Amino acid sequence: MANETRYSNRTIPKISLHNFGTRIDAITAELVAAAETDGFFAVVDHGIAWPEISAQFAQAERFFALPDAVKATVPFTRQNVGWEKAAQVRPSTGQPDQKESYQMQYGPVVMREAWLPEETIPGFREASLAFMRKAQAVSEKLMMCLARGLGFDDDYFVRVHDVTDPDIQTVLRLLHYFPLDPEAPVPETYYRAGAHADWDLLTLLFQRPGESGLEICPGRDVFTEFGLGDMWTKVEPVEGEIICNIGDLLMSWSDDRFKSTFHRVRTPRDPTVDFFGPRYSMAYFNQPIKSCQIQGPLKKYPVVSGSEFIQAAIKRNYAALEARKARDQKLEIA
Ligand SMILES: O=C(O)CCC(=O)C(=O)O
Numbered sequence: 001m002a003n004e005t006r007y008s009n010r011t012i013p014k015i016s017l018h019n020f021g022t023r024i025d026a027i028t029a030e031l032v033a034a035a036e037t038d039g040f041f042a043v044v045d046h047g048i049a050w051p052e053i054s055a056q057f058a059q060a061e062r063f064f065a066l067p068d069a070v071k072a073t074v075p076f077t078r079q080n081v082g083w084e085k086a087a088q089v090r091p092s093t094g095q096p097d098q099k100e101s102y103q104m105q106y107g108p109v110v111m112r113e114a115w116l117p118e119e120t121i122p123g124f125r126e127a128s129l130a131f132m133r134k135a136q137a138v139s140e141k142l143m144m145c146l147a148r149g150l151g152f153d154d155d156y157f158v159r160v161h162d163v164t165d166p167d168i169q170t171v172l173r174l175l176h177y178f179p180l181d182p183e184a185p186v187p188e189t190y191y192r193a194g195a196h197a198d199w200d201l202l203t204l205l206f207q208r209p210g211e212s213g214l215e216i217c218p219g220r221d222v223f224t225e226f227g228l229g230d231m232w233t234k235v236e237p238v239e240g241e242i243i244c245n246i247g248d249l250l251m252s253w254s255d256d257r258f259k260s261t262f263h264r265v266r267t268p269r270d271p272t273v274d275f276f277g278p279r280y281s282m283a284y285f286n287q288p289i290k291s292c293q294i295q296g297p298l299k300k301y302p303v304v305s306g307s308e309f310i311q312a313a314i315k316r317n318y319a320a321l322e323a324r325k326a327r328d329q330k331l332e333i334a
């Protein structure tokens with residue numbers, strides 16, 4: 001087997017949003033501490049009951065159970081919506097993730113070609129949008145604390161992530177990783193989700209108990225860096241918890257104070273401990289309004305707009321992918 005993974009047993013903090021209004025300062029202190037260290041934390045008492053999360057997972061299962069030919073009628077586009085299958089190549093692996101995913105946004109215009117017809121999957125659109133609004137309510141509480149922690153007005157991030165604005169870029173991504181046969185050897189080049197950092201402000205990740213695989217690798221000093229350490233920590237799914245992580249946008253917006261951490265969904269290798277079944281997860285990516293202006297309190301980086309930030313992230317990702325391909329070719333020749 002190629003490089004053995006090295007693990008460290010750090011635990012990610014668990015933060016309760018109970019009595020948010022009266023405990024906002026205490027919650028802010030906990031969130032800031034988590035954001036400054038590993039950039040990952042679990043949120044509990046967030047107001048979304050487990051049956052509501054479970055019901056949206058059932059919607060995801062309904063969607064992915066449709067024939068590929070049907071899902072292919074709403075393909076993934078540059079607008080960052082739609083369905084892809086085994087098509088996302090990460091610079092860290094140079095291989096497509098072995099998964100399918102479907103992304104939804106709020107805007108009726110951006111989603112015009114990306115929703116399936118109501119009769120194909122009745123109730124799916126309405127349920128998904130309702131779930132997105134619940135994830136938004138949790139996100140807004142976290143955004144208030146993160147703004148307060150950076151010395152901005154409480155509503156600073158909330159204002160520029162207004163999901164009623166036609167230019168909002170926030171996304172709910174449904175994910176389905178394919179099951180593997182525990183008896184058969186898994187090819188070296190098989191990855192569920194290769195290591196990456198998210199581009200958004202803050203991600204809320206919903207998982208189902210038992211469907212493990214998420215791992216994090218802290219240790220990144222500036223948001224433009226692609227470097228990867230090799231010390232990983234497993235994040236086991238717990239019923240009802242939302243796993244949150246800081247994305248590159250907030251790392252930049254905090255002048256690199258809050259950490260956007262590398263993570264991956266590891267391919268199962270050991271049938272005695274790893275989960276080989278199908279894994280479903282849901283990621284809510286808080287992405288700003290295109291025209292908003294982004295700059296940290298210390299002005300470490302020049303001002304960029306919401307859409308410029310995403311374009312620059314795509315460009316960095318593409319350059320890293322090209323560099324990866326060139327390196328792989330050199331190895332083949334040698
Ligand atoms: O499925 C997961 O647990 C992680 C997904 C993820 O990191 C992503 O889509 O950015």
Ligand SMILES: [Fe+2]
Nearest residue numbers: 196197198263
């Ligand atoms: Fe991610």
